[in-house]
Amino acid sequence: DTGNQRIVHLSPTGRFVEEFTRPDSELLRDTFTFEPTKLCITPTGYMYVLRGENILILDAYNNFRGYMGQTDIGFRLLDVLLRIFASDEQKRAVHKRKAASYINIAMDENGMIYAVTMDYTTGEIKKLNSIGNNIYRKYTTVQESANFFNLDFLITMSLDSSSFVFGERRDEDGASIKPLFRDITVDKRGIITVIEENTGKIYQYDQEGNLLTAFGGKSNQKGSFSIPSAIEVDDNGCIYVLDGVQGNIQIFEPTTFILMVHEAVNLYEEGEYDEAYAAWEKVLEIHENYPLAHLGLAKSLFKQKNWKESMEEFKKADDRDGYSKAFVKYRYDLFREKFTIVLIVIILSVIAFLAYIKTINKLSRKGVQKYYDGENYRFNIADNLRLSLRVLAHPIETFELIKNWRDSISVVSGVIILALVFIVRIFYMFTVHYPLADIDIRDSNIFLEAVKILLPVITWTIASFSVTAILEGESKFKDVFVASSFSMMPYILVTFPLALISNVISRDEKTLYAFILNAAWIWIYFLFYLQVKTLNDYKIGKTIGICIISILNIVLIWAVGLMTYFLTGRLFQFISGIYQEFKMIFN
Known part of the structure; x- marks a missing residue:
């Protein structure tokens, strides 16, 4: 009950049981306002309540237990200079940077917290462990401190990688957008489903952040939404989406294909790698260009220690990190099996390299x-x-x-x-x-x-x-x-x-x-x-x-x-337009 600044506990029949208001704690400032918007409850009775860029923790007795989950804002040299040289008045006048705000929160049956945020740096979707650290797939890491003598640029290089983002960065007209994930839910198999407002699409991800499917859109037709605001999933995988503008709830039943994908993902997560391999092969029989299937095969082959075949599948999935890990294993086995040949090749390579340098010098x-x-x-x-x-x-x-x-x-x-x-x-x-x-x-x-x-x-x-x-x-x-x-x-x-x-x-x-x-x-x-x-x-x-x-x-x-270049192109278009006009007039 945001307007009344409280959390209300009701019975299954709607009867009032108890309420939770602003906790009384010396750790909270006098200016602290208790305006809960979203919450989830752990099996032990703790409440995790969204409050801007933090998650507020309350116990069953309305006691404040701390904050968790704040996004790291990283280091900025300007902040250091302001702390050293700015006056108190100047510090107050400078806009204080804030961490990305939370939008919604969910919890799986194991008590793991999932959330959608406005963090466009490390990723909008998060999976938080018991101490509030994000352990889900990230875009990048935030620089936490400054090293003015950092020479890391000497040992880094630009490597090609498949670009990854949650949701989409372009709308149907090609205009740039930032995804705004309104809600998140997790089923019993750990499949994460989110709803995004700007595109009106539903996205499903596995526990490693791989996109499984996306569907929906913005329209008034069935299967699309005006402003999707809430999402839930049942034990059968059916998805329920609330549209705040149209005032309806649409129900989506999983297709046979997506059920096969869920099954393959689940088998791999449970350590059934042979069965997962067979399941991904069935997925490819239906959709031979489904990229995640090649990644699933590669991971299954990797667990089966079929390094070379795993490398081939990782390459088809365009996963260079996975390919590299399989290559290390394959190289190790090759060195063990053909140590003498490998040693001879190394010696010859060193000799060739020395001869190369000597020839250049000569x-x-x-x-x-x-x-x-x-x-x-x-x-x-x-x-x-x-x-x-x-x-x-x-x-x-x-x-x-x-x-x-x-x-x-x-x-x-x-x-x-x-x-x-x-x-x-x-x-x-x-x-x-x-x-x-x-x-x-x-x-x-x-x-x-x-x-x-x-x-x-x-x-x-x-x-x-x-x-x-x-x-x-x-x-x-x-x-x-x-x-x-x-x-x-x-x-x-x-x-x-x-x-x-x-x-x-x-x-x-x-x-x-x-x-x-x-x-x-x-x-x-x-x-x-x-x-x-x-x-x-x-x-x-x-x-x-x-x-x-x-x-x-x-x-x-x-x-x-x-x-x-641009002016020449415009001039060419202008001359071409005049030519077409004359051509139409005299024809």
């Missing part, structure tokens, strides 16, 4: 020596390419040679290097281990990949030369282009072997792999800095300033390019 020394030995020697493209290898360990020397021998350095060598950069990128996309891929090959676009990897280098050349030409720079456009191309050599020499090595690495073992990739990119960025300094004989401070201006110049070039 070619780079040979390339640079020719520039020191022969003034009358006619340098060819091969000499230029060998010189480019020198940039790995001796970048200043290499850029000095580009500057001093600019007439002997060919632009073609720079073009070849950029072409190799693109080829290595494509090679990486097709050969990197599935769980470590940074893009789904099915969603890739060759032209877009070329733009992403080559456009920054080309625009840097234009931007950097235009800035240095104004600010007393000594470099020529050709020098900047060749030096920029040479600076991309670490990408070629590091990415190529890493793509091959990745095929024996799992997703959880990516730390060293990511460190090497990120270190290569950091070295590339440093090479771009060094080429500006060396080619133009700038001091350190001026070089940093020139690099910043060049980056801003790149942004300007891209902005002008995009504007020109």
Whole structure:
């Protein structure tokens, strides 16, 4: 009874039994208001009452037992600065951040609490344990504290993953929306059913947060809703939905297909993996493209220790984390069964890697020596390419040679290097281990990949030369282009072997792999800095300033390019429209 600020206990016949009002506790402030909206009762008699961003706990004697379930709002540097420097008046004037509010709550027969919230950061649907921590599937984690010397970026990398959200982020017209889950219920098998207001759809999830089905919509027809406000499910799986606008309750009976899905999920949860496998196969017989069925098969095969088959099913389900876990098990068994062969392969791989490094070093020394030995020697493209290898360990020397021998350095060598950069990128996309891929090959676009990897280098050349030409720079456009191309050599020499090595690495073992990739990119960025300094004989401070201006110049070039692209498209549409008008007039 929200309006009267109380909770009322009635008998099955509607007779008043007792009421619970504002609890008397020293832990509650004088400003505390008791306005209960939703609640659930545990088998032990405790009441969990929604109160904004918290869940209030009361016992059967109306005693306050604490709060639970508040969503973490994370760290914000501004809050720290305000606490240190702001006056009391300024602190009061600043809007205080609040945790996401709860909307509704439910409890299963085991006393586990489920809730729907307005938490768009970690997930709107929550499953709370006894101490109020969310143990359900999450979008991401909230940063709890600040580390001003955090170097985690060195060991992290962007990995492709199936995007996951509860509900939908687009309506039928394609407009962006935020889901507003009005109610939640859980059946005896642990199947979670929620109702979402903006789309008017019902969503069902299993205990791991996997979507089982979605149906409904916004309309006045049967099977759809105007404003769904409450939902419940019975022991037979029938769903009851209250529509607050239409003033009716619609009942949905589960189909044969969804009952089969529920059965397969339940068998897996109970540890009946063979039966679960058979059940998921029956699901696929009806709906061969049902993604959760492949995931169910993969998990069942994993529990049966059929690692290779499990990897194949995880791949069909596009679950890279699951694939990686199965791969670790498969690799371990392979090492045990064929230890001698694996040891020989490892030794040969180490020898090949050492030979690779030795060859690069030898070619780079040979390339640079020719520039020191022969003034009358006619340098060819091969000499230029060998010189480019020198940039790995001796970048200043290499850029000095580009500057001093600019007439002997060919632009073609720079073009070849950029072409190799693109080829290595494509090679990486097709050969990197599935769980470590940074893009789904099915969603890739060759032209877009070329733009992403080559456009920054080309625009840097234009931007950097235009800035240095104004600010007393000594470099020529050709020098900047060749030096920029040479600076991309670490990408070629590091990415190529890493793509091959990745095929024996799992997703959880990516730390060293990511460190090497990120270190290569950091070295590339440093090479771009060094080429500006060396080619133009700038001091350190001026070089940093020139690099910043060049980056801003790149942004300007891209902005002008995009504007020109859109204006050209509009102009083409305008001319095309005029042509069509004349065509209609004279016809």
